[in-house]
Amino acid sequence: MRRRRSLTSRGAGALIAALGCMIAANVLGARILLYIGVLLAALTLFSLLAVRLPRRSGTVTRQISTDLLTVSETSRVTVRFTLRALRVPRGLWHDVLPDAVTGDSGGEYPPETGQLTYLITGVRRGVWPLGPLMLRTVDPFGLAQREQPFGDSRSVTVVPEVFALAPLAVRVGAAGGTAHTSSTRLGQGSDNLSPRGYIPGDSMRRIHWRATAHRGQLMVRQEEEESSPDAVVVLDRSSRHWDAPGVHADPAFEAAVSLCASSAIHLASEGYSVDVIDGAGTLLGALRGHEDDRDGLLVALAMVTPRGESRDLASLIGGTPPGPLVFITGRLDEEDAALLRPAGATAPMLFSTELLPGAAEASVPHGWTVVELGADIAEAWEDAVSARIGVGDVPR
Missing domain, CATH: 2.60.40.10 (Immunoglobulins)
Known part of the structure; x- marks a missing residue:
């Protein structure tokens, strides 16, 4: 922040004029010029003290x-x-x-x-x-x-700016956004559940009678929960796929971040539980239907920059494949595209800001729907959805 000078242009001019008058008074012997010079200098000094001395x-x-x-x-x-x-x-x-x-x-x-x-x-x-x-x-x-x-x-x-995106058809996901993959294994007719010993306070309705008869002591059904996200959005921000951060924002990376936020919020609005991670596996946000989740994701995305390296996508997702999988990256060459596997996702969509020759052809055999991401984020998303399920199936 540049600080202003104490004297304005007028004040500097008055001070120079005062000095000139004093010099001219000595050279010409005109006492009136000396008086004018002293007056201008005194007035400038008085003005300077008037604005500087009061305490505020x-x-x-x-x-x-x-x-x-x-x-x-x-x-x-x-x-x-x-x-x-x-x-x-x-x-x-x-x-x-x-x-x-x-x-x-x-x-x-x-x-x-x-x-x-x-x-x-x-x-x-x-x-x-x-x-x-x-x-x-x-x-x-x-x-x-x-x-x-x-x-x-x-x-x-x-x-980042969040855009309204075209809705996904129900058949794009395994069961749309209404069927979650988390389940609690309880029930009277399940004999293949792992039982555990009875603890005082357990409900009598959970007693596993067959295991009790077999072991000679009270056994109850073990409550097992297996949970995985319905949808995954991956923002690949590895430095090798993006230009080095500079003074000005990179429009390509800004579009990628905006698509990441827009697609995650859009999938959450359709009923999916959404995990947002980067290419190294760092969790950027998890949308589970709470408003704070959305704000937390946006704050995290406000700070992201290209950095680090990416890991294998299959290791990031784990053993349970999601329904929709949105993978967003920068420059993508044929070699990287050939190694990029959707890990069993039902609806994998790949967005690249710069598809190098051969990259799209190497990605499609693995099941990806490949779209080049430009300035129009909503249009790129609609192109991906249209290519996946047919233009006629996209709700308008």
């Missing part, structure tokens, strides 16, 4: 209308500024904004409404600081100025 302190609180700011979304920031000074000066204020958001965060002080408000629009993912609040005052002659920061900064989280 204040408190700043900010309130943002949305907890999470989505890329391209506009939010209102309300700033309450309490200034403690002998005299409330008139001046200009502005809140320091990061490059990740845009907005007109300045105005006249004191405001008519008693509080400062402005709008910001998200531009780039991440967690960024808002502030501090800067108050700029100028003396009545416009010769000197003072810009003073007040309060601390507050962070704003800019999350």
